Amino acid sequence: MGRSPCCEKVGLKKGPWTPEEDQKLLAYIEQHGHGSWRALPLKAGLERCGKSCRLRWINYLRPDIKRGKFSLQEEQTIIQLHALLGNRWSAIAIHLPKRTDNEIKNYWNTHLKKRLTKMGIDPVTHKPKTDALAANLSHMAQWESARLEAEARLVRDSKLILPPQNHLAAPSSSARPQCLDVLKAWQGLFNFNVDSMQSPTSTLSFMENTTSSSSVGILNDNFAWNSESGDILKVDNDSSVGEWKCLEKPNQMPELKERLDNSMGLQEMDCSSEGAWFQELFGYNGL
DNA sequence: AAGAAGCGCAACCGCCTGGGT
DNA sequence: AACCCAGGCGGTTGCGCTTCT
Structure with a gap:
């Protein structure tokens, strides 16, 4: 009642x-x-x-609202976050400055959902609807497992970290919850000292915005992904000391990046280099 | 030109959550 | 512990505008 x-x-x-x-x-x-x-x-x-x-x-x-057409980067962010968070529009809106949850929800329902459906991708699961990729299902399952683990961690973390909403002003970058860091890592934006990964048990120092030559995204507590080589790395996350240890470096999976890009929206944030992905998914290059 | 259909989005509805008592 | 209440959230509706037939 x-x-x-x-x-x-x-x-x-x-x-x-x-x-x-x-x-x-x-x-x-x-x-x-x-x-x-x-x-x-x-x-x-x-x-x-x-x-x-x-x-x-x-x-x-509210004065800090951006109106008008969503940019390509905003669209990509929405798709990625929706794959991670589902219909948690307010959580998604935290990562899109000056956009409201209502606007994002409307945009998803009227534009993005239809585009994904048209491309044969289930907008709920973000997986291809056809079984054309059935041969690759084991890899997809591995990805989905990583995704679900990350999502569970997101939920867990957000309950502890999410700041109270202040609708008078957009959330400052310093007030952003750590779940954004998960997204950034997912996108390969966190850079690590790759030299230290040569040894299977070496420590990966967590270095944001360094000039390291390679990008590694931590997918979850167990796996990381080198966005350049396509390597999936099994890692050990000791959160108490804030670092990851590279335990082993499995066989290279050069096809993985492409599959993730196509089906899960795990593309780089550098849109110019990923025009093909967008072209394939949305039927136009976004310009 | 006019009616139908589709689209976009502001706004509403009802449930949930968390703080206060 | 139980209850009340305000605020927050996601789902849905409905209206005005545009495009199609």
Whole structure:
């Protein structure tokens, strides 16, 4: 038995907001902050419920909202994060500055979902719908296992780390949760001292934004991926000391990167070098 | 030109969560 | 521990605009 909606009070207005209402809400929040949303309408002279005011502010009036067409990079980020997080739009929105969860949700439902479906990719699982790749299913399963482990870790971490939402301003980079680091690692943006990986038991120092010649993404607690060579590395993550140890370097899997790129959206963030991926997936080069 | 169909997106609805008492 | 409440979230709706027939 749920609570009755706060808008059921007789006389409260619903539907599209007028410019006058927008102005009232904007002026009030700029002067006083939103404070209690439930109390705001009365104070601001609005015949709306608090929820409606909150939604209008978050999704439309907030000054730090970027409107208009999504960039290629934003689209890629949404697809990648959706593969990781599912329909957790607010979590996805954290990684897309100035975009609202509602906007991302709408964009997914009206654009990206259809494109993936058209490409024969299940928008829920992010796997090909046909069994054309059945021969490669073992590798796909390995990937899916890594993905699920990462997702479980994300959920676990986010419960501990996610900061409270502040809708007056976009989250600062310093306030970003560590789950973004997982994504960055996934994308191969964390660089490691690859020389130290020559020895199977050597330590990988965690060095963000170094000038190292190779990129290695930590997929989960057990595996890392060298985005250049296509190597899958079995690693041991000792989180207590913040480092990974390379335990073994299995046979090279040069076809893996391509498969991951095609089916899982694990492409590099450098869009210019991955035009073929985008062309194949979306039917145009994004320009 | 007009009606139908499709699309995009703002807004609503109802459930869930977490803090306060 | 149980309850209440505000805020947050994801799913869904409905309306206005555009494109198609």
